[in-house]
Amino acid sequence: MTLAPSPQPLPTNPFIPETPTHDAYDQCLSLEQQPGWHVFESDLGRDFSESIMRDMSPVIVARVLGHALRLAPSDEGREVLTREIIDCEAHPELLAGLGHLYVYGMIRVFYNPKGPTPSISAIQSPRRSFEEVVNARSHLLSAPLVTTRELRQLTLIRDENSCVFTGDLDVGIDRPVLVAALDLDPDRPTASTHVAHIISQTLSSDIGGMTQAARDKVLFMLLLSQFFQYAVLERFGGFSAHAILGEANLNSALNALTASGTPHSWFDCLNLWLVPAKDEHGAVISDTYDVRYPTSEDPRRFRNARLKQRISFRTGSTTDGTGTVIPPPHPRILALHAACAQVAHLSGAVAHVSEFYGNPDPDGISVMTEPSAPTELVRKLKTLQLISSTA
Template sequence: MPLTRKPNPTALHPNPYQHGDEIWEAYNQCLSLEQHEGWNTFAAQLQKDVSEGIMNDLSPRVAARVLGWALRVAPSDEGRNALVREIVGCNDDPELLAGLAHLSMLPTITASDVPPVYNPKGPTPSVSATQSPRIAFQQAAQDLEHLLPKPSITAQDLRQLLLYRDNHSCVFTGAVDLDSARSDNTLIIDLGVRTDTTRVAHIISQSLSENIAGTTPAVCAKFEWAKTAGAIIERFGGFSSRDILSDNVLNSPLNAFTAATAPHEEYDKLDLWLTAVDDGQGGIIPDTYDVQYYWGERLRSSVGIKQRITFKTATVGNTTIPPPHPRLITLHAACAMIAHMSGAAEHLKECFRDTDMISVMTEPNAAYELTRALKTLQLVSPTV
């Protein structure tokens, strides 16, 4: 999507699919649901005690656009086909469609119970100056060779691997990691090179094994396979995250890169995403991406974010540090586009916005703020 066009909440386009095809039927259900402004129009079909919570989360219009735009910009054909089957299986049932939109937000707009991509509470904590290696960079590089073969990679191990692979710089701005510059002044030998505090930026940032909660009994029964975040990503993303990340799960170079604080926060909030670059011959340029910024080209440039980035592969001895996996980057991009085009991004920001709960309890809207905080706690807390 061009940087000059914001993916603002947009009505679903007329059905573009072949009449009679299963995807045509699925998209038609989305179009039908989009015509309703509130769930009260389905009063005869809904049971208040099991439906009220999920219905209040998303309006019919937003739920319809979540599903409709997910069909249009799905990260893979496998994921699109899986979503088609689930929508058709709802048979226009409003509670099931709302529940499916709620679940679909995990891999497609990441506003689900365990949000693995959307992480508005801030980036992965950086390794502090006292934790960062103070040994010579040459010796540090030699030590890296022993990190990747380990059965699990710690946060500190990952930090070292990424700094080496990403040339001790933010991938978005090119600014040199401040702590690295303190350790080796040759990193900023050229005049005008910026430094900044950098962090490990995960593409998928929350556990894939935690259980899903917050849906109604009818939705749980219909979509009984949707028990964990990893299962939902596999269903609608069209790939197994564990096949990509192996036993390292989230702490893998395939799932992370080095980023300065500001662009990292924008990436976590889905306001910044990456799209593959066409090579002009029907293929794509490996590991090269255009940076898409929701707030526009002018602001992107003003905050120093580059228009195009290329991830590198690093080699240390016989060990290779791979670049971020393209399927994870594509999943994140789909999340961002669907979130903004459906209007669910505003729902996410409202759920996760910061509030001083102590002071707000004396305000007239105290009941609303407490309800919102409790709902957000449910979204990010695992079930047992």
């Protein structure tokens, strides 16, 4: 298992000189050298976004954007980010906002410490008005054609009733199947498994305890933010999530795998990701991935969990007479998950995403008369801070 680097400075500019991407990366290198936003005080307007700039230092913003340029999962995504950085014209407030957008509006989409995910989908362009987006795309929040229970059955069939990370046999499968598997290998470990979504997070939860009027207002804001963040995800990933996932939305087998508890938690918290495996000639092996994890974590945790070094997915099919084809996880979705995980750790932004969910109230946002409620609400709506300047 190859170790991925822990948080570190940006390397020297790897891009061809006198190209837009080279210039964009140079802006990141320059920003990384600044000790704080106070050095830009004379460049900031009277009403600058102090809360955004106070949340992440210039170093972290620079590393988020710089490492994202290096690790973009597609040429299209790199070109999009290049244009966005260049359009900031080295303005500190705009760069800080762009860094926030990529941390809270994209990386956060893959960070899910709370388990199963509701169904949502995506849009194509964040430059459209939000009213137009809601009118044109509201159907994307409808229930998927595949339920989570049905998805679990499909992924179990495809993943051969076992955790893809460890090979542990699922203890909840039909007893005759379980007995037959253990007869073949009596020492095979067993575990409870779950569906692990790759794109896994939404903003449409944890708003209990509010008046109906407040809930309606927040739900509308969250709806806009969902569309906006998924547009960012698609632009950087270089694909249309709706085109890939179809009407199943997040409950598509293309966006899911079978995992036991510990690897599932690590994968959802970006402490485990998959990169395409290559053969001895350097050619990518189809649907085969090497397992990676950050060096900021104690490697003994991962060794003791008996993680495989390499995972191979297959195409499955049902045996109920329908012959339903169950595809392996989509490589572009896995690539975007891996890019977000690496950028989060290389930049140090993973601590900010973790703090976003830190010590959550188990009942969601508290009643608004509670002393901590305003803080909880602000924390939940961090990703909305850029809407007024981008709509």
